[in-house]
Amino acid sequence: MPTRRQFLKTTVMAGASIALFKGFEERAWAFSQSPLLRKFISPLPGLGSGIPIANASSVTRYGIASDLYHLAAVQYQQRMHPDLPGPTKLWGYMDQTTGNAAYLGPIIVAQQGRPVILQLQNNLPNKHPLPIDATLMGADMGAAANRITVHLHGGLTPWTSDGGPFTWFTPNATGPGNGASNAAAGVDFLNKVAGAIGKAEYYYPNNQSARLAWYHDHAVGITRLNAYAGLASGYLVNDPVVTSLTNPTSGPAIVPPLQYTIPLILQDKVFKVAADQWGNPGDLWYPYLYEVDNPGPTGRWDIGAPSDGFPNLGAPPVPSCVPEFFADTPVINGEAYPYVEVEPRRYLFLLLNGSQARFYNLNLFFESMMNAKEPDFSKPGPAFIQIATEGGLLPAPVVLNAPPTLMRYASDDSVDPDGPKDLLLAPAERAYVIIDFSGCQPGDRLILYNDAPAPFPGGDTRNDYYTGDPDQTSTGGAATTSLGKGPNTRTLLQFRVSRLSGAPDPLNFTTTLNALVSGLPAAYAASQYPALSTRGLKPHAKTLNEDFDSYGRLIQRVGTGKKLYGDSFGRNYMDAPTEVVNNGEIQVWDIYNTTGDTHPMHFHLVNVQVVGRDAFTTVGDHASSSDSVFAPPDPNEMGWKETVRMNPGTVTRVIMKFALPDVPFHVPASPRFTGIANANEYVWHCHILEHEEHDMMRPLIVKG
Numbered sequence: 251m252p253t254r255r256q257f258l259k260t261t262v263m264a265g266a267s268i269a270l271f272k273g274f275e276e277r278a279w280a281f282s283q284s285p286l287l288r289k290f291i292s293p294l295p296g297l298g299s300g301i302p303i304a305n306a307s308s309v310t311r312y313g314i315a316s317d318l319y320h321l322a323a324v325q326y327q328q329r330m331h332p333d334l335p336g337p338t339k340l341w342g343y344m345d346q347t348t349g350n351a352a353y354l355g356p357i358i359v360a361q362q363g364r365p366v367i368l369q370l371q372n373n374l375p376n377k378h379p380l381p382i383d384a385t386l387m388g389a390d391m392g393a394a395a396n397r398i399t400v401h402l403h404g405g406l407t408p409w410t411s412d413g414g415p416f417t418w419f420t421p422n423a424t425g426p427g428n429g430a431s432n433a434a435a436g437v438d439f440l441n442k443v444a445g446a447i448g449k450a451e452y453y454y455p456n457n458q459s460a461r462l463a464w465y466h467d468h469a470v471g472i473t474r475l476n477a478y479a480g481l482a483s484g485y486l487v488n489d490p491v492v493t494s495l496t497n498p499t500s501g502p503a504i505v506p507p508l509q510y511t512i513p514l515i516l517q518d519k520v521f522k523v524a525a526d527q528w529g530n531p532g533d534l535w536y537p538y539l540y541e542v543d544n545p546g547p548t549g550r551w552d553i554g555a556p557s558d559g560f561p562n563l564g565a566p567p568v569p570s571c572v573p574e575f576f577a578d579t580p581v582i583n584g585e586a587y588p589y590v591e592v593e594p595r596r597y598l599f600l601l602l603n604g605s606q607a608r609f610y611n612l613n614l615f616f617e618s619m620m621n622a623k624e625p626d627f628s629k630p631g632p633a634f635i636q637i638a639t640e641g642g643l644l645p646a647p648v649v650l651n652a653p654p655t656l657m658r659y660a661s662d663d664s665v666d667p668d669g670p671k672d673l674l675l676a677p678a679e680r681a682y683v684i685i686d687f688s689g690c691q692p693g694d695r696l697i698l699y700n701d702a703p704a705p706f707p708g709g710d711t712r713n714d715y716y717t718g719d720p721d722q723t724s725t726g727g728a729a730t731t732s733l734g735k736g737p738n739t740r741t742l743l744q745f746r747v748s749r750l751s752g753a754p755d756p757l758n759f760t761t762t763l764n765a766l767v768s769g770l771p772a773a774y775a776a777s778q779y780p781a782l783s784t785r786g787l788k789p790h791a792k793t794l795n796e797d798f799d800s801y802g803r804l805i806q807r808v809g810t811g812k813k814l815y816g817d818s819f820g821r822n823y824m825d826a827p828t829e830v831v832n833n834g835e836i837q838v839w840d841i842y843n844t845t846g847d848t849h850p851m852h853f854h855l856v857n858v859q860v861v862g863r864d865a866f867t868t869v870g871d872h873a874s875s876s877d878s879v880f881a882p883p884d885p886n887e888m889g890w891k892e893t894v895r896m897n898p899g900t901v902t903r904v905i906m907k908f909a910l911p912d913v914p915f916h917v918p919a920s921p922r923f924t925g926i927a928n929a930n931e932y933v934w935h936c937h938i939l940e941h942e943e944h945d946m947m948r949p950l951i952v953k954g
Contacts, residue, residue: 290744294590304356312914336532353584362489381538381569388471404463415470460492474939502756518577538569557797559815574607576713578737595755611702638682641890676850678937795820833954861903
């Protein structure tokens, strides 16, 4: 039988050419579908109005004025759309000063240079709301289903506060070992709170520029489940440079101020229509069957003989992990298909792709006069001005969506993943975007539209829902999606233009862009690290690989340019570390993507600069290539990044400096790497969460 999944795979040894295996798409109904939900009937939850802001107490710790937060991980319920058959059971973070839990809350607002101390109490029940695959690393230790840790994604933190996969703790953790199963793994509870049970403390120095970071769970074996269940929230760092742009001492604000700032956290979910052993109608659904493509035309994923290094353990178990998960319902700020009212003025949107695996290629169109709640592709909306990424300000503004460039949804790799396609966000990428609605009239409505294929860039039409799409049900005979309703993964959010209140905005699109062109370079220089030079540095070859595990399932792995196993460059997370560096060292990495997916690779501890990208035919063939061989990064990648898209058949060159944070206390070495002196244990991994968990993550050890 032909295989569904397309992927690139090296065939023999280092230096071997790449072979492309292609199959064809076959229609099959989705593994589960959400109820039919009306679009754009609920308002968007906002910052402080739906998404709570965490309360801090001012303390002096280590002689430094700091903000102390008391949070708890709890189970609660929240209705995520009025048409759902019931409230949704969620795991999330609760501010213990209020006792109220809300999805994506509480957001922490931090100040550059002022440390945050986060104390987190684990109050989760023993039963997980989602199916756990006990064959995955970490989950196979018989560990509790309610173990957690916190990673500040985008934070420059000591490794003991980084929330690495093996720093998890349970509600009954009292000291070193986190209980018998974690003690067996040789992990100490390094950030415990003295005298407390089931509580950990995290120290965040906040010595970085203004940016939208986020904190989310990172426990080994269940990261993808904990994050999908709701253990994720925003972490906003402010600094004087960005403050001067939004609240200048004289003249108009170049960047819209706080009252016109709106976060947009983009996710996708599936909601149950019937009860099962993990929940009730309205609860979150997560796949637990590995749908085999061969034999049979309905399966989603390839199955194969285990790759070298994996014993053959038979058929996939139940529950089983899956290669990636694309849900059918967009959820923005915790509400499915919301709308938001805007005035005819400029707004600053803080965007975060918080999905498991879905990419978003964002466009803006006026709503159709003929078909309500659908876009009119002949009437593009206002342009976007991007001014920042997850690494902070850009050195220059980037204009997108002018006009929109719709991607073709294709199964033959015809979508070009290179270059900005309006605003393209991979999982974990963020963007600060200014949109000027002053050219709109009260009563106008616009649609935020996504047309990125899933998986990106090749796509599988079974992951794409839109009005009038082909039937994806088991019975056949009718389109799945009707006008004004979901499932629909293309129409995300409706903007409703209201009447202007107060004075008109002093700047419009043109004057804003001119002010940014003249002012943003200086702001970038004032807030960011000096640029790094690749001169004299030999690149280190890294690889992204796809193989078959012990159950014949697709498995994604990170590797080097040398093979540890016979048929792949890929290495398991638990293999000996290959990324071992000295504190203060600068390195250049050439990362070769031998798979058919674009992988958003996330680097803990460090921000990187993207030098460029180039096609390759053999792993390692760019070892002596100068930077001029590489196509430069996209204009909105010119600043600093910590999540970088690695495209299929492409080598991506990045440069980074491994600088441990300066903290006012002794940081112990990792007990997991006793053979490496002064080992500070971080990781780097793909932020497609199903990839990260199985097993596309490797240790990153900084000696210092």
